Amino acid sequence: MLRYWTAGESHGQTLAALVDGFPAGVELDTAPIDEELRRRQGGYGRGGRQRIETDKVLIRTGIWRSTTLGSPILLEVPNRDYKLERLDDLPRPRPGHADLTGSLKYLGSIRGILERSSARETAVRVAAGALAKQLLAPFGITALGYVVELGGERIEPIEGDYQTLRTARDQSEIYSLNPDRDADIKQMIDQARKAGDTLGGVMEVRVDGLPFGLGTHAQWDRKLDGRLAQAVMAVQAIKGVEIGMGFEAARLPGSQVHDPIHYDASQADKPHLGYIRPSNNAGGLEGGMTNGMPLIVRAAKKPISTLAKPLASVNLETKEPDAASYERSDVCAVSAASVIVENVVAFEIAAALVDKFGGDSLSEMQARYELFQKMAQER
Numbered sequence: 001m002l003r004y005w006t007a008g009e010s011h012g013q014t015l016a017a018l019v020d021g022f023p024a025g026v027e028l029d030t031a032p033i034d035e036e037l038r039r040r041q042g043g044y045g046r047g048g049r050q051r052i053e054t055d056k057v058l059i060r061t062g063i064w065r066s067t068t069l070g071s072p073i074l075l076e077v078p079n080r081d082y083k084l085e086r087l088d089d090l091p092r093p094r095p096g097h098a099d100l101t102g103s104l105k106y107l108g109s110i111r112g113i114l115e116r117s118s119a120r121e122t123a124v125r126v127a128a129g130a131l132a133k134q135l136l137a138p139f140g141i142t143a144l145g146y147v148v149e150l151g152g153e154r155i156e157p158i159e160g161d162y163q164t165l166r167t168a169r170d171q172s173e174i175y176s177l178n179p180d181r182d183a184d185i186k187q188m189i190d191q192a193r194k195a196g197d198t199l200g201g202v203m204e205v206r207v208d209g210l211p212f213g214l215g216t217h218a219q220w221d222r223k224l225d226g227r228l229a230q231a232v233m234a235v236q237a238i239k240g241v242e243i244g245m246g247f248e249a250a251r252l253p254g255s256q257v258h259d260p261i262h263y264d265a266s267q268a269d270k271p272h273l274g275y276i277r278p279s280n281n282a283g284g285l286e287g288g289m290t291n292g293m294p295l296i297v298r299a300a301k302k303p304i305s306t307l308a309k310p311l312a313s314v315n316l317e318t319k320e321p322d323a324a325s326y327e328r329s330d331v332c333a334v335s336a337a338s339v340i341v342e343n344v345v346a347f348e349i350a351a352a353l354v355d356k357f358g359g360d361s362l363s364e365m366q367a368r369y370e371l372f373q374k375m376a377q378e379r
């Protein structure tokens with residue numbers, strides 16, 4: 001079983017992810033992990049903190065000569081803005097944050113809550129996902145996250161193969177598939193900043209190269225759609241998750257929703273074994289299992305909670321009304337969230353791959369993958 005936990009406070013010494021169950025024999029490269037960390041720090045609309053941090057991963061355990069051993073891997077991303085011991089408490093809880101409920105639930109400070117609930121923690125979730133991508137690569141599986149809506153404005157994705165889409169995404173400062181829309185979206189973010197307000201949006205992740213049968217129909221907690229929904233929903237500020245057509249499927253008749261099945265023998269050697277769908281409204285999942293089509297997951301992110309023009313709150317000492325506390329904040333982090341969602345999805349796919357093909361070593365997984373493709377072709 002491939003899984004991970006994280007530790008660390010936003011302004012503490014370090015962030016860490018402990019990845020357990022990662023197969024042996026994967027040659028690791030830290031450069032692509034650092035590249036994901038760099039992307040997560042970027043996107044238009046982020047605040048002052050990102051000018052302080054330059055996130056780099058340290059792989060502390062679980063490797064020998066850059067190759068994984070099958071033992072637990074500890075990933076670390078140290079905080080440059082380490083100042084936790086010097087920081088004071090916040091007097092007034094910020095609406096939209098864990099501040100009020102957390103300080104009541106744990107009978108303690110707001111500081112003690114916000115330090116852990118902060119999205120700073122996603123740096124190591126991204127590191128774990130980027131590590132998982134190095135397990136997906138030998139199987140030809142790629143994950144691409146991009147922004148499809150920001151501040152209520154739809155950004156129509158272009159069509160194309162993985163490389164075309166990735167090039168477009170990497171050219172966009174918004175991380176959308178349509179760099180031509182950057183200018184007007186950036187203007188919206190500037191306006192929100194000027195007004196002391198914040199913006200949210202929608203991102204989509206597409207996973208290509210998936211074989212049949214990751215996940216299972218057989219037990220609720222191993223259904224891949226459920227696992228993906230949990231991983232994505234657990235990202236700070238994500239308030240909705242859709243697979244494929246998502247909520248729209250509820251509004252249409254079945255004839256316009258379900259993807260017909262065709263067979264093309266000349267493509268039987270592909271991961272989809274020649275079973276072609278003219279549409280992909282299911283988003284690559286049926287019955288909690290991958291069905292050979294690209295996986296499509298969408299996530300909705302609410303606007304940043306901390307407003308430069310603060311909302312009404314209460315002083316927890318006096319119980320008197322007062323504006324919510326404000327230190328500094330992002331105005332829009334939808335682009336960054338697209339990187340996070342891409343990487344948490346990649347991790348869940350890698351976990352499902354390990355479940356299906358065994359998690360001891362990469363070479364055994366590859367042999368079992370080939371065997372399964374052959375057996376399923378002959379089914």
Ligand SMILES: Cc1cc2nc3c(=O)[nH]c(=O)nc-3n(C[C@H](O)[C@H](O)[C@H](O)COP(=O)(O)O)c2cc1C
Binds near residue numbers: 304307329
């Ligand atoms: C990449 C990213 C950056 C964020 N930056 C901020 C920020 O600068 N200020 C803020 O108030 N909230 C920020 N958030 C959102 C809060 O962390 C989040 O809304 C809060 O912890 C409450 O959790 P919930 O929205 O999941 O309920 C960010 C979220 C993400 C994903």
Ligand SMILES: C=C(O[C@@H]1CC(C(=O)O)=C[C@@H](OP(=O)(O)O)[C@H]1O)C(=O)O
Binds near residue numbers: 010118119120329
């Ligand atoms: C540090 C990151 O995001 C932070 C997420 C965050 C929050 O409340 O979630 C609040 C801000 O932190 P600070 O209060 O230090 O400015 C963001 O910068 C990061 O993504 O690396």
